[in-house]
Amino acid sequence: xxxxxxxxxxxxxxGGSLRLSCAAxxxxxxxxxxxxxxxxxxxxxxxxxxxxxxxxxxxxxxSVKGRFTISRDNAxxxxxxxxxxxxxxxxxxxxxxxxxxxxxxxxxxxxxxxGQGTLVTVSS
Amino acid sequence: xxxxxxxPATLSLSPGERATLSCRASQSxxxxxxxxQHKPGQAPRLLIYDAxxxxxxxxxxxxGSGSGTxxxxxxxxxxxxxxxxxxxxxxxxxxxxxxxxGTKVEIK
Numbered sequence: 253x254x255x256x257x258x259x260x261x262x263x264x265x266x267g268g269s270l271r272l273s274c275a276a277x278x279x280x281x282x283x284x285x286x287x288x289x290x291x292x293x294x295x296x297x298x299x300x301x302x303x304x305x306x307x308x309x310x311x312x313x314x315s316v317k318g319r320f321t322i323s324r325d326n327a328x329x330x331x332x333x334x335x336x337x338x339x340x341x342x343x344x345x346x347x348x349x350x351x352x353x354x355x356x357x358x359x360x361x362x363x364x365x366x367g368q369g370t371l372v373t374v375s376s
Numbered sequence: 377x378x379x380x381x382x383x384p385a386t387l388s389l390s391p392g393e394r395a396t397l398s399c400r401a402s403q404s405x406x407x408x409x410x411x412x413q414h415k416p417g418q419a420p421r422l423l424i425y426d427a428x429x430x431x432x433x434x435x436x437x438x439x440g441s442g443s444g445t446x447x448x449x450x451x452x453x454x455x456x457x458x459x460x461x462x463x464x465x466x467x468x469x470x471x472x473x474x475x476x477x478g479t480k481v482e483i484k
Contacts, residue, residue, distance in 0.1 A: 287473075297412075297420065297463050299473040311471045347419065354426070361467040362410040364431060366419035 254278040254365045256348045261370030268338050272370060274331040274348030281329040285309075285351035287363060288322065288333050290344035290372075298344075301333065302351070302361070315341075338374045345369040378402055380464050380476035388484040395451040397479045399464035404444045408468035411440055411449045414478075415460045423462075424449065451481075459483050 260272040274286070288300040301312045301322040310322055321334040331348055352364035379402040389395055399409065407427040414420040422431040424440035427447060437452040451458055464476040 296478045297414070297465075297475040299471075299475065302471075302473070313472050352422065352425065352431075354429075360408075360425065361470065361473055362422060362425045362465065363412075363420075364422045366421075368419055 254350070256350065256365055256367035258346065258348050258367045258370035261346065261372045263373045263375065264338055265376050266339060266374055268374070269334070269336045270338065270372060272333040272335065272346055272348075272372070274367060276329045276331065276348075276350075279350070282306075282326045284353075285359060285361075286324060286331045287349045287351055287361075288331075289347045289349055289363065289366075290342075291347070291369075292341070292344040295344075300346070303331070335372070338372075340374050343372060343374045345371050377472055378405060378466050378469055378474050380466060380474055382462075382464060382476035382479045384479060385477070386480045386482060388482050389454055390484045391454050391456055393454050395449075395454055395458070395481055397449040397451075397462055397481075399442075399447040399449070399476050401445045401447075401466060403469070405466040405468035407443045408466055409440075409442070409447050410465045410467070411438075412463045412465065413458075413460045414463060420463070454481070 255277045257275045285304045287302040303322045319337045323332045347369045348367040349363035350365040352362045381400045383398045411424040412420040428440045439450045461478045461480045
């Protein structure tokens with residue numbers, strides 16, 4: 253059974269830092285790209301960052317570039333999001349997601365498994 | 377950036393009725409569009425990918441159609457567990473990957 257379990261959320265002051273983790277199990281982590289998606293209170297889903305299976309390709313939404321860093325440890329089946337210079341608008345539930353492959357084993361940037369999310373609150 | 381506009385924002389229907397949700401893209405995304413279901417306190421669930429392909433384990437009452445800029449998610453007969461928020465997402469031209477603002481399907 254595929255499982256994605258996030259941790260590391262909490263309350264932090266503006267300008268502070270947090271490191272989110274996602275523990276993956278039930279699939280061959282090393283062959284999948286991974287992505288962080290967030291949802292601010294009362295808002296919709298927002299793509300944050302993606303990383304390819306071997307960390308060769310990394311992408312960020314503009315609002316977090318230079319502040320957030322995505323990384324992974326394939327030996328430990330783990331995904332991370334280092335968040336620095338946090339702002340009130342970063343307050344959200346952060347979901348760890350797996351990028352899907354279609355029936356022909358072509359990678360497609362849709363998200364077929366999601367964790368339960370971890371809440372990040374940025375407030376003084 | 378491709379903007380996805382979903383309509384209506386809220387759909388009030390009764391169990392057994394047909395639900396038709398719309399997603400319009402600001403430019404063509406070909407068939408590179410997915411639909412998700414999201415219930416409060418739960419992880420979102422992938423329903424449809426590449427506009428019309430059901431994801432693994434998704435019931436046949438869910439169907440997707442469209443290409444280019446106009447897409448539709450249809451739930452043929454609403455079950456009690458289908459009342460949720462639905463999002464579309466494109467992967468045609470990214471970064472950024474973008475989601476629509478969501479349609480809430482509520483019980484009338």
